[in-house]
Amino acid sequence: MEREHYGRLLRLAYLTLDDGDHPLSPARRAVTAAMRGRRRGYPAMRARLVAILLTDPPTGRNRLHGLLFEPAGATPRAVQAALLELPPHERLAYLLCRDGLTAPEVVAELSVHLPLDFRDVDRVIGAVDDRTGMDEAAQRAEIEAFEPDLVRLRPPLTVPPARRAAVAGVVAAALLAVIGAFFVRPDEDHGAPDVIDPNAWTANSTPTIDEWPSQGALLRDAKLLRRAARAWRADHRDPPLGGVAVLYAGTVDGASLVVLRDSPGPRNATSVAQYFERRMSRGVESVRRLGTDEGQLIMVGMTWRYLVPPWLLDVRAAVPTGRFPEWRPVAVRDGLSAPLPWDWFTPRCQNYVVFQMTSGMRTVTQLVSNDPRAAAPRVWFRDPAEQGKQSGWAALNAVACAGTTSLSEAGDLRLGRLWSGGLPDGGGRATLLTVDASSPWGAQGRSILISEDGQALSERGGTNSDFTSQGATAAAAVWWRSPRRWRLVAAAGPGVERLRSVGDLGSREDAADRRGDGPLLVVPGPRTGDAAGLPVVQVVAYEPDGDRTVVTPR
Incomplete structure (x- = not known):
């Protein structure tokens, strides 16, 4: 029984470690270590072997082995070729499935050592199936026929007598090179970063x-x-x-x-x-x-x-909530910051916090998550003066907490304030904000109407801008539900001469303010109904040189 366990475990270790270099010696050492201990039984030994292969895989292969010996038993050629294209932990997941475990059992065995779910196991099995073109039974038969510790001497080279001396010299040189490489430390044959x-x-x-x-x-x-x-x-x-x-x-x-x-x-x-x-x-x-x-x-x-x-330099951080930021200095030592409080990261704000740093004479603002795989966009303001104002903080609050944009996959963001003022029907003071992302390149921006403390007052609206366009010619339009009725709110930068609405609400127009502010257009809409049944309206932005763009509220 012990011999049978040893053979199954050796097969598992060999095919996991194999990179085309016949890892018989390290596989034997791993199996020997796994079979030590008082607890017996194949599942317990296999669990110990899995831990060894994932956490402390043996190294120091015998480099003469592949030159002088070759497997004597049947080699799982199709399966082995497919496994060579996978990293070791995926080979192990596949081999455990072919060893009789179900996908949930494989996840339970491996998830102790590395993050893994059922989809990963299914993907690995599907990849080997596709590469081998064999069904499960044929793959298992090929694996079980493999005996990695059954070896034989490689046959001598068959060459004409006239070339034997030259071949012998080449073989001797190769043998010396292999022997020299054998004495190199195991990690030295891999490129260092x-x-x-x-x-x-x-x-x-x-x-x-x-x-x-x-x-x-x-x-x-x-x-x-x-x-x-x-x-x-x-x-x-x-x-x-x-x-x-x-x-x-x-x-x-x-x-x-x-x-x-x-x-x-x-x-x-x-x-x-x-x-x-x-x-x-x-x-x-x-x-x-x-x-x-x-x-x-x-x-x-x-x-x-x-x-x-x-x-x-001068790193500080704050949770993007409230009317004013509560900055906390963050210590940095040898390039690594001190930990932030875990309870700062709330789902309400997409698990993001705001960092501000200085770089030369510039202030750098960045939104950062607690997920190392998520994007960490920098935030730019079209008007740099907005950086330290209350309206700038409200814009950051809206981006992170009010659903203005999804941050996990966002590129760098550019925020622009098109208009701030009082809303009709007792709606209070508000700001029409544009949000443009650096990726995908040239994507149309978004707009939103926010309160003074960054709360969303409207759904996201349309703009004619993107990350690189000039803020002076930007225009945006949103639907806003006032205490009395729906209203279309549109505004533009000072480079736009006038705005005109066309569509189901008829034609209305507003010109730019003589003080230099851009035009503002507020059009009354229906008194009742939901967002799905709003009239079809477009807003046309006219520039002094005759150029015009069309904005559709979303």
Whole structure:
């Protein structure tokens, strides 16, 4: 019985570790360690083997083995070829399914060590099915026929006598190279990530993530850095593009953390990966694509801490609620911030908080989540004077808490105030705000009517603007439900000469104010009804040079 268990466990370990290099020695060591202990039985041994393969996989393969020996038993060629295209944890999920476990049982066995759900298991099984073209029974038969510890000497080369001397020389040289590689430490045959000089960013007046210096107390741990880079390169979903560099390497809450970024070139956005090594698990836990190459805050796992580039100073944060911000200074040491209070992140505000920093003479505002995979958009104001005003804070409140836009996938945001004033029918003071996103490029912006404390007074409306358009010619229109009736509220920047409404409510017009303010158009609508049954109306914005654009309230 023990021999049968040993064979099944060795097969599982070998096919999980195999990268085409015959890992018989490390597979044997892993199985031997898994079979130690008082508790017996195949499930208990397999669980220990899974923990070893995921948390502390044996290294130091015998490099002469593949040169001198070959498997003597049947090799699962189709399945093995398919597994070579998967990272080790996905191979393990597949092999456990073919070992008789159901998808929920596989998740229960693996989720102790790494994040996994049923969809991941189903996706891996489907990928192997597609690559092999075999059904489950044929795959299982091919795997069970494989005996990795049954080997034989490779046959000698068959070459003409005249070429044997030359071949012998080549073989001897290759053998010496293999023997030399055998004495190299296991991690040295993998490319180490780049470490960026601490002063690289000072040579650029506007540094980007390419100049973000490597920081952290574990930068000298070359093996850790190599393991992290190797794990990201093996990531099946989001592998790096181009070279890999270290942003941070240190110990956070008892775990070893390495944060890496890739170098995709000008046509693709930079990605950031976070690699953790904990007592019971190791691996890449999140990959996020940045919306911009400018240095920005990066959430570290679920630790409530952030990586901060050295050119962003005087860091402070606040929850985007209330009429005025309650800023709290955030300490930063060696590029890593102190943790924020976990209860700051509320679903009401999309789990986002507001950071403000200084960079030279500029104030930088950024919205940051507690999810390392979510976007962290910077916020710009079309009128920089709005940055520190109450109306600017109300705009941030509306963006994060009033549903003006979805932040989790947003690029950088540009906010513009088209109009502020009193609403009719006793509606109080309000601001018509435009929100433009940097991605997707050229996407039409959105507008919303907000109160003085950032509460949404309308559904989102349409604009004629995008992230790059000039605020002077921007126009927006929304439907607003006053205490008495529906009203169409439209406003534009000072570069628009007049606004005119056309459609079911007839034609109405308002010209720009002589004081330099843009035009405001308020059109009375129906007294009753819901948003789904509102009249069809369009607003035409006329510029002095004859250009015009059409805005449709949504």
